[in-house]
Amino acid sequence: MEFIKEEIEDMSDPEPSRIKHEDTEEQIDQIEVMEQKHKLSEVEEKHDFKTQGTKAKKLHTCSQCGKSLQNQRNLNRHMRIHTGEKPYTCTQCGKSFNQASGLSVHLRIHSGEKPYNCVQCGKDFNSSSNLKKHLKVHSDERPYVCPVCGKSFSRPDSFKEHQKTHNEVRDHVCCDCGKSFITSSHLKQHQKIHTGEKPYKCSYCDKSFTVSGNLRTHERIHTGEKPYHCTHCGKRFKDATGLKIHLRIHSGEKPFNCDQCGTKFISSSHLKKHLKVHSGERPYLCSFCGKSYSRLDQFKLHQKTHNEVKDDVCLDCGKSFTTPDNLKQHQRIHTGEKPFKCSYCDKSFTLSGNLKSHERLHTGEKPYHCTWCEKSFRHLSSLNAHKKNCYK
Known part of the structure; x- marks a missing residue:
């Protein structure tokens, strides 16, 4: 399917800008400091944290895995990993979470709130962890290298999904038509074809979409936003696919071939028109x-x-x-x-x-x-x- 990207991030297609690695590291450090302060304030509110350096910290140990935690509340929260308990439920879609913070981040999907902003490209995210993953795009850090084809990835989940393409592992099967997919998210997107579900509605017109990325691309028709630009001639595009096809004009690449007369084209849509x-x-x-x-x-x-x-x-x-x-x-x-x-x-x-x-x-x-x-x-x-x- 065309909408499935090689590196799947709910954050959309490849970013249009690149920055210095030092700038990205500084931003990541700022996020980590903010998270640490938040965690510290939570602990202090519970009055279980011992401020005196002379007193030894009382550790609470998990009977299942041996992990030690600072207080009983943290241990109780940790135990939900083993028990599978998910007491925090979303009233809008019924999805459950084992921590209140997980539900809080999830609710932003429904509200559309994205409080975490990338200062490099202006993109917004609903959690600090998603922003932290995104920042690796700007830093060019790609530590996960495929031993089969040499392709590298910034995130382990994207790397694992890529490896399945070599192993031809498609273990997520649609019960309606039998079509199989590499990931559960790809299967969920596909199943909307059968259900007719289009949960992503345009803010400017009556159109709806099955995939959030398609909605974002569509809304740029209304806003006029064109975030993807060609470094050769400066021409701008509303989506990464348009830029990718355009770049073939400069490279001379024409991967789509007419089997009737041998004429080559830069895109499948151009070939389709030609076949008429x-x-x-x-x-x-x-x-x-x-x-x-x-x-x-x-x-x-x-x-x-x-x-x-x-x-x-x-x-x-x-x-x-x-x-x-x-x-x-x-x-x-x-x-x-x-x-x-x-x-x-x-x-x-x-x-x-x-x-x-x-x-x-x-x-x-x-x-x-x-x-x-x-x-x-x-x-x-x-x-x-x-x-x-x-x-x-």
């Missing part, structure tokens, strides 16, 4: 001229030609265009920019399509085939011109 060209499916019909299109975006652009909407204007010569992309391509005439360079010779091109056609001179590739005579061509335009004569 081969299927002959053209569901979008122009009511003005009857021309049909396989893709909605192409259909909308075509309609602009009838409406004479050309709202993208070149500041150099005043020429107007129906789309920002067409304007960008045109502006290269003024700048002389030719960003698409041939891998085989020194030639460069203003358009990626022209580069692809040119490189076929070097490779000898002819991906376009006539269905009547099986003749092959380098360009689609050449195939279309040939079909007119061949059909006659």
